Amino acid sequence: MRTNSIKSIILPSLLLALMALMLSALAAPKWPEDNTVSPQPESESGGNWQESSSPTSDGLTVSGDGFDASYTLTLLDGDETLELTIAEYLQGSLAAEMPASFEPEALCAQAVALRTYVLRKCLAGPSDSHPEADVCSDSGCCAAWRSEQALRENWGEDSEANLEKIRSAIQATDGVCVSYEGSLAQTVFHSSSDGMTAGSGEIWSSVPYLTPVESPESSDDVPGYIQSVTVSTGDFKDTILSAYPEADLSGEPETWVSGTALTDSGRVDHITVGGVDIPGSALRTLFSLRSTSIDLELSGDGFIFTTTGYGHGVGMSQYGANTMARNGGSWNEILAWYYPGTQLVSAWDMVGQE
Numbered sequence: 330m331r332t333n334s335i336k337s338i339i340l341p342s343l344l345l346a347l348m349a350l351m352l353s354a355l356a357a358p359k360w361p362e363d364n365t366v367s368p369q370p371e372s373e374s375g376g377n378w379q380e381s382s383s384p385t386s387d388g389l390t391v392s393g394d395g396f397d398a399s400y401t402l403t404l405l406d407g408d409e410t411l412e413l414t415i416a417e418y419l420q421g422s423l424a425a426e427m428p429a430s431f432e433p434e435a436l437c438a439q440a441v442a443l444r445t446y447v448l449r450k451c452l453a454g455p456s457d458s459h460p461e462a463d464v465c466s467d468s469g470c471c472a473a474w475r476s477e478q479a480l481r482e483n484w485g486e487d488s489e490a491n492l493e494k495i496r497s498a499i500q501a502t503d504g505v506c507v508s509y510e511g512s513l514a515q516t517v518f519h520s521s522s523d524g525m526t527a528g529s530g531e532i533w534s535s536v537p538y539l540t541p542v543e544s545p546e547s548s549d550d551v552p553g554y555i556q557s558v559t560v561s562t563g564d565f566k567d568t569i570l571s572a573y574p575e576a577d578l579s580g581e582p583e584t585w586v587s588g589t590a591l592t593d594s595g596r597v598d599h600i601t602v603g604g605v606d607i608p609g610s611a612l613r614t615l616f617s618l619r620s621t622s623i624d625l626e627l628s629g630d631g632f633i634f635t636t637t638g639y640g641h642g643v644g645m646s647q648y649g650a651n652t653m654a655r656n657g658g659s660w661n662e663i664l665a666w667y668y669p670g671t672q673l674v675s676a677w678d679m680v681g682q683e
């Protein structure tokens with residue numbers, strides 16, 4: 330019988346506690362049935378994960394409907410199927426998803442987000458796109474993942490130092506996951522935001538802990554934070570009509586764009602072009618823009634899209650996490666900030682290991 334006690338985090342401010350209370354009154358998200366895990370034990374206040382003397386748990390592997398030392402995670406990497414421990418998976422995923430040059434506390438926060446993500450995938454069962462594996466290494470399908478050999482080839486002489494940083498972040502957060510109301514949380518993340526993260530309801534469906542929060546990164550922290558793309562009026566017209574043939578672009582270009590509506594987080598909800606309301610996310614895809622924080626203007630050269638930040642904007646901002654860490658924020662404060670109302674739990678405790 331394992332007696333790994335649950336530890337809790339103390340929310341960094343009264344504001345967050347109030348937000349958590351307000352959010353708990355909202356409807357809970359619908360979870361896939363097979364993702365439900367047993368209720369977590371009562372939290373003890375004052376716990377500190379990094380000083381925990383609990384045995385390591387990432388050495389365990391996971392599959393089917395629970396966790397056990399004999400389980401393995403199956404990863405599809407190209408044509409290869411690999412059996413990995415959680416720690417082995419996390420090394421390749423953390424290194425592929427966040428630069429090793431980031432602050433240690435940001436890497437820890439990302440490790441917890443990825444651990445939660447992969448355990449959710451394993452508990453959810455086989456994916457339609459690859460029934461033979463729990464996860465794949467394609468970032469367009471699952472999270473990105475790279476083998477140690479590929480990482481070493483990419484890092485060169487920095488390999489040892491980078492691997493040490495990545496492994497330290499995984500060990501420092503060993504076994505820790507983000508939970509909401511007894512289930513593993515949807516720990517989605519993105520590269521950078523424009524002052525505020527996006528609510529999940531702006532793109533997908535609403536989730537209580539994926540609501541807009543302030544994010545501290547700026548152009549000083551993020552390469553390519555603000556980027557402009559100029560599209561000629563001819564290309565703009567062709568691209569819009571290819572997706573929205575009903576749009577009326579018969580008049581002068583000055584008359585094509587007639588309005589923009591913003592979301593709660595200040596991103597483009599939709600933009601009206603030729604009388605058609607085009608969602609911000611569709612506009613982003615159509616013109617390969619970096620985010621839906623879009624400023625659109627017409628100049629002599631054509632339409633200028635100026636975007637701020639990179640990614641869908643929901644959940645943890647990686648550059649925001651790095652800025653928080655540089656300003657002294659701990660990994661548990663970062664996670665509490667970007668996933669308000671959630672708790673940190675041990676994967677072992679959540680499934681009631683024998």
Ligand SMILES: [Zn+2]
Pocket residue numbers: 456458459464465466467470471
């Ligand atoms: Zn996949």
